[in-house]
Structures are given as structure tokens and as C-alpha cells.
Amino acid sequence: MAKLKLAIYWGAACGGCCVSVLDTHEGLLDIVAAADLVFWPIALDVKYKDVEALPDQSIDLTLFNGAVRNSENKHMAQVLRKKSKILVAYGSCAYMGGIPGLANFFSREDIFKRAYDESESTLNPGRVRPVTKNVMKEGEIEIPEFFNDVYPLSQVVDVDYMIPGCPPQSSRLAEVFMAIVSGAPLPPKGTVVGALDKTNCDECKRKKSENKTIKRFYRPWEIEDDKETCFLEQGVICLGPATRSGCGVRCVEGNGPCRGCYGPPPGATDPGAKMMSAIGTMIDSNEPEEIDSIIEQIVDPAGLFYRFSLPGSILGRKLL
Numbered sequence: 001m002a003k004l005k006l007a008i009y010w011g012a013a014c015g016g017c018c019v020s021v022l023d024t025h026e027g028l029l030d031i032v033a034a035a036d037l038v039f040w041p042i043a044l045d046v047k048y049k050d051v052e053a054l055p056d057q058s059i060d061l062t063l064f065n066g067a068v069r070n071s072e073n074k075h076m077a078q079v080l081r082k083k084s085k086i087l088v089a090y091g092s093c094a095y096m097g098g099i100p101g102l103a104n105f106f107s108r109e110d111i112f113k114r115a116y117d118e119s120e121s122t123l124n125p126g127r128v129r130p131v132t133k134n135v136m137k138e139g140e141i142e143i144p145e146f147f148n149d150v151y152p153l154s155q156v157v158d159v160d161y162m163i164p165g166c167p168p169q170s171s172r173l174a175e176v177f178m179a180i181v182s183g184a185p186l187p188p189k190g191t192v193v194g195a196l197d198k199t200n201c202d203e204c205k206r207k208k209s210e211n212k213t214i215k216r217f218y219r220p221w222e223i224e225d226d227k228e229t230c231f232l233e234q235g236v237i238c239l240g241p242a243t244r245s246g247c248g249v250r251c252v253e254g255n256g257p258c259r260g261c262y263g264p265p266p267g268a269t270d271p272g273a274k275m276m277s278a279i280g281t282m283i284d285s286n287e288p289e290e291i292d293s294i295i296e297q298i299v300d301p302a303g304l305f306y307r308f309s310l311p312g313s314i315l316g317r318k319l320l
């Protein structure tokens, strides 16, 4: 059987998604037995011009991780879309914007001001800012344009599938990859693969009662977790009700609340809105003033409920 051609690329990413490919351990041997890696910047010295010169549709599968934050990310998303039969948004950042997407709470100018003028480690009396073109004595150099907004991959190019997670579980990647290699019929375009069709609460082994009520919210370090009872029932916000399962509820298994990296469950488009409505039903008061004071105990609600999903959510960004 002819080997598939596989590409892996990173946009605005931390590198964790690329590490998750290596974390397939011996599964990586199955992957390289079935596919030739034609492009993977973290591991192979293949130049952009080599990818640009490939015939269209000549890459069987591209895993694009990271969000689209600058003109280089966008250009490579467009090139890889053209060159690939199947383009997968791999990981939370490519899927919904991820942690880099939290920058959508600010403008480019806010970010430049903080980074180039105000940060404690910056000495920049001339208020120098990055420019995309610079003429040096050696010639003109060009750096990518930093966009005002961070985008999930699907807002820039057509995406075939999404594999969620920060990073995705390596075993899930191996399953998806081997399903593609086997030639089995693929799910409809736009399907979230490498995950399950339930919420994390459906999978969670912690004890939960039918009627959860909350009188006070705590941050995880403010309580002594009993390691058995649902975090929400202990007053700690856990995004299990608003998160697709498939990770093995690994944060809760490690005695930390879920932060929502697998994105919204089936039927929900906006994980933050789903979580806020779940919390709204649990607040144990009918008094408007008391309800307000309970809600005010939630620290950084926007960052908490949209930690991995702001650019791909209904909000998209903060209006400035």
C-alpha cells in the first residue's frame, strides 16, 4: 500500500500539540510506517518554498495546530489548505483559538503598549515598535504582520475535521490517524473527531447529587478538596458540564477542575454561555442582591469561561 503524505504545522502555538504527536510513543512507529512526513517545522528542515512547490492536493493529511495570529500563520494555512486533501484543526488553538485567543480581550495596540512600553523588563525610550519591513545595509527584511485579532483555523480557511484538546490526547490522535490509513469511510466534514459525544460530567467518577446548589464560590486553592465530591458541589468552578469528553477527564482525575480545553459538547456552540447557564441554575438564592454577591465571587469570569474558546465563540472578541 502506498504511504500517505502527512504534514504537521504550527501557527500561534506553544509546541504542546507537536509534543502530543511524539507522545504517541510506539504508536509513532505505526504512523511513520503508514505515512511519510513531508513537512513538520519542529522536526524537519523543510522550507516553506518546498511546500509551496508541491502539487495541489498532494498531501493526504495536514494537522494544523495553533491559532492564526499573524500573516505568516494565515499564508501557511492557505498554502496547506491548497496542498492537502484533508486539513484538520488539531488542538484547542486551531479549533477555537485556545490560550493565544485570550488576546482577543485586548487590541493589538494594547498588546504592543504593554510589551514594548510598559513591561517591567522593557527599556525602550525611543518607543520603537515592530514594523513589517525594514531596510538594513544587507538588504530589506520582512517580518509577519501581527493581526489585531486571533482566529481559529476555520475562520481563515475551509477545515475538514477538528481534534480538540490542549493538547489532544495522543492515543486519540493515533486512533484517528489509523482510521484514515485504514480507508474506512470518514465522518461528515466539520465533525469533531478524536473525542466523545458526551460531557466530561457524564464521564466523571466524582460523587454528584441531582440538585447541586452553590452559596459561595472558591478558587481551587481556597478549599481542601475531599477528592471524591464534584468540584462544583464544593463551590469550585469546574467546566465539566460545558466540555466535550474524550480526554478521560484527566484534570479531575488529577484532582483539578476541568478548564474546558476539549471545547463545547455536542449541541452547544458556545462553551462559556453553556457554563454560565449551568451555574445560573445552581446558585442557591432567590434574592437579587445575594445572587449578585455570589456571582461577584467568580474571579475573571470571561477568562475562566472562555479560556480556550474566545475567538471561536459567539463573543469572538471584546469590543473595544
Ligand code: SF4
Residues within 6 Å of the ligand: 200, 201, 202, 204, 205, 206, 208, 229, 230, 231, 232, 233, 238, 239, 240, 241, 249, 252, 257, 258
Ligand atoms: S463538574 Fe467537574 S467534578 Fe463535577 S461531575 Fe462535572 S467534571 Fe466531575
Ligand code: SF4
Residues within 6 Å of the ligand: 165, 166, 200, 243, 244, 247, 248, 249, 250, 251, 252, 257, 258, 259, 260, 261, 262, 263
Ligand atoms: S479535564 Fe477538561 S481541561 Fe482537563 S484535559 Fe480534559 S477537557 Fe481539558
